Amino acid sequence: MKSVNSIIIALFAGILGSLFGWSLMLPAPFLMGPVLVSTLFAILRINFSVPEQIKQISFILIGISVGSNVTPEALLSFSRWPLSILLMILSVITIIFACKIILQKYFGMDKRSSLLASTPGHLSFVLILGAETRADTTKIAVIQSIRVLVLTIITPVIVVLYSGNDLSITNVQMEIINSESLMVLCLFSIISGFVLKRLKIPAPFLIGAMLLSAISHGTNLTPGYVPNFLEGIAFAILGTVIGARFVGIELERLKSCLFSGLTTTLTGIFICFVVTSIIYKLTGIPFIHIFIAIAPGGLETMVAMGGLVNAEPTYVAFHHVIRLFFIALFIPIILRKLI
Secondary structure, three states, rough: OOHHHHHHHHHHHHHHHHHHHHHHHOOOOOHHHHHHHHHHHHHHOOOOOHHHHHHHHHHHHHHHHHHHOOOOHHHHHHHHHHHHHHHHHHHHHHHHHHHHHHHHHHHHOOOHHHHHHOOOOOOHHHHHHHOOOOOOHHHHHHHHHHHHHHHHHHHHHHHHHHHOOOOOOOOOOOOEEOOHHHHHHHHHHHHHHHHHHHHHOOHHHHHHHHHHHHHHHHOOOOOOEEEEHHHHHHHOOOOOHHHHHOOOOHHHHHHHHHHHHHHHHHHHHHHHHHHHHHHHHHOOOOOHHHHHHHHHOOHHHHHHHHHOOOOOOOHHHHHHHHHHHHHHHHHHHHHHHHO
């Protein structure tokens, strides 16, 4: 009964947040609204949770939606990606060490905890490493959750201010994908998601759906877009999932980590802006597309955000997947030197 109530509360938070975001015409209203409302619920100690199956369905819909933006012309820019990826990796290294120094020097965190709290992504992996090395996993989780929350809220605002895109309204779609094609894509996305999960690929259902959709749309096998109402539901679920990260975290612990989390997150955003400017000048790829591709937010959230501004989805997703794989290889090496 308790789990049923928590699901109902999550549903209420998602609906209320969507109405809140839409009524105030917030950027990306069906994402930002549920993020804000569900985070408030969590802070008020209202317990809720989003079932894993529902979460993965939303990721599949977002993946299909993002993949539908793929065009053969866009893939011609692939030759510019290696330089962009290299500079993105350098930005990750810079963020890790800059934030580690800040957390150690100004917030008194130990070497291992500060390193793991500064790592931009791969929260579950980072927490496992923290538990194995006796780091402060609660503080790491709070700081990491603040990073994801702040980037989810700030990125749409940056998009609106920099590009002028109106994310408060949903673009009119010329052609809606037919229901049979959508069902087939969803079915194969589920299968590919399980395969990628076995291969330990990050966000397997999102990536699997996006790749299948990119191939089918790029070859014109399944023309058309995901209906707006389904896309809105998927964004609302994602927003509620982000807010649910704060469920169970004590208010005092959240307060104690708030300033350190904000400081390191804003430091990361500044570094990303600098690196984005360099990549833009060297490659000519649209500035906001680069920023979304290298911003240290949640993979699912940043890929979804890229879809809202019609960024090349494979470019955005590939950068974030590389970031997570790099972290998985790099952090254990550095951590070993600190033990």
